[in-house]
Structure formats: C-alpha cells, structure tokens
Amino acid sequence: MNIRPLQPGEAERVIAAGLGLARLPRGDGSFYLVAWEADEPLGHAHLSLTDPPELQDVAVLPVHRRRGVATALTRAAEREAAARGHSILTITVSVDNEAAQALYRSLGYRDSGRPPQRVRGTVQIRSGPLEVDDTLLTWQRDVSST
Numbered sequence: 001m002n003i004r005p006l007q008p009g010e011a012e013r014v015i016a017a018g019l020g021l022a023r024l025p026r027g028d029g030s031f032y033l034v035a036w037e038a039d040e041p042l043g044h045a046h047l048s049l050t051d052p053p054e055l056q057d058v059a060v061l062p063v064h065r066r067r068g069v070a071t072a073l074t075r076a077a078e079r080e081a082a083a084r085g086h087s088i089l090t091i092t093v094s095v096d097n098e099a100a101q102a103l104y105r106s107l108g109y110r111d112s113g114r115p116p117q118r119v120r121g122t123v124q125i126r127s128g129p130l131e132v133d134d135t136l137l138t139w140q141r142d143v144s145s146t
C-alpha cells in the first residue's frame with residue numbers, strides 16, 4: 001500500500017472507484033491523502049490545515065476494510081501535521097459511529113474536552129447539498145513525537 005497526497009488529475013479515478021472526495025475543492029492548503037495499491041485507490045482522508053489541524057472524511061472502500069488502510073491513512077496524516085509543526089491532530093466522530101470510534105481509540109485518540117456538537121441542516125459537499133443531523137464528538141492525539 002502506498003499513501004500520497006492526491007495529485008492533480010487523479011480525482012476522477014478516485015471518485016470512479018467509489019470514494020467521495022466530498023471536501024474537494026478547498027484551495028486553502030488542505031489536501032487529501034489517498035491510499036493506493038498499484039493503480040487502485042483503496043481509501044482517502046482529508047487533512048484540514050486549521051490550528052490545530054483536523055483529520056476529516058476518512059473513508060475506505062468496503063472491500064478493503066479491516067486491512068489497516070484507515071490506520072495507515074491516519075498515521076500518514078499525523079506525520080504531515082507533525083512535519084508542519086503541529087503537536088495535536090483532532091478528529092470529529094459521530095456518537096453513533098462505533099467502527100470509527102473503535103478505530104481512533106485503537107490509534108490513541110481521546111476526548112478533547114470540547115462539548116459534543118449538534119450539527120443539523122444542509123452542508124455543501126462536492127457532489128451537492130447534503131442533509132445532516134448528527135452529534136459529533138471531538139477527539140485528539142498528541143502527534144509531536146510522531
């Protein structure tokens with residue numbers, strides 16, 4: 001498996017494989033990391049370069065789950081954050097998403113202390129408007145020694 005930032009011209013192939021790239025385009029220096037096996041995209045993760053940075057939109061194609069793809073994407077994002085001088089990486093996870101909570105817990109993420117956020121309404125993503133009604137937990141990990 002090879003993980004690298006999404007290159008210009010690769011988005012079409014990633015979307016055709018079934019990955020959403022929901023947060024394209026941003027133009028603020030944030031970027032997607034994509035996991036590849038040969039020419040096949042397996043999963044992606046978006047690194048938003050806020051302060052602290054936030055890992056978003058981690059998604060792995062169903063046939064490639066439980067092979068460590070999300071783990072490798074998260075670790076790659078931690079290295080990217082640390083290389084930019086950040087000591088913390090945050091993620092938000094739905095209160096109902098047990099798989100994601102198990103993943104991030106196994107990777108050392110813990111509650112940031114920020115209260116749960118209720119999100120409700122319409123958000124604009126690459127493919128158009130999306131209705132959301134969710135409660136998000138903010139977790140974080142110290143990546144300074146990554």
Ligand SMILES: CC(C)(COP(=O)(O)OP(=O)(O)OC[C@H]1O[C@@H](n2cnc3c(N)ncnc32)[C@H](O)[C@@H]1OP(=O)(O)O)[C@@H](O)C(=O)NCCC(=O)NCCS
Pocket residue numbers: 057058059060061064065066067068069070071072092093094097098099100102103104106
């Ligand atoms: C959550 C998701 C990203 C996990 O991707 P993945 O590549 O399968 O995860 P990994 O193989 O790296 O899993 C690492 C560990 O996380 C935990 N984990 C992952 N998926 C799990 C599941 N469905 N149930 C329970 N634990 C799970 C396990 O501890 C796993 O280790 P193990 O396989 O040795 O038991 C994937 O299921 C997915 O794309 N889901 C839909 C999108 C989503 O919910 N994204 C998260 C947004 S915050």
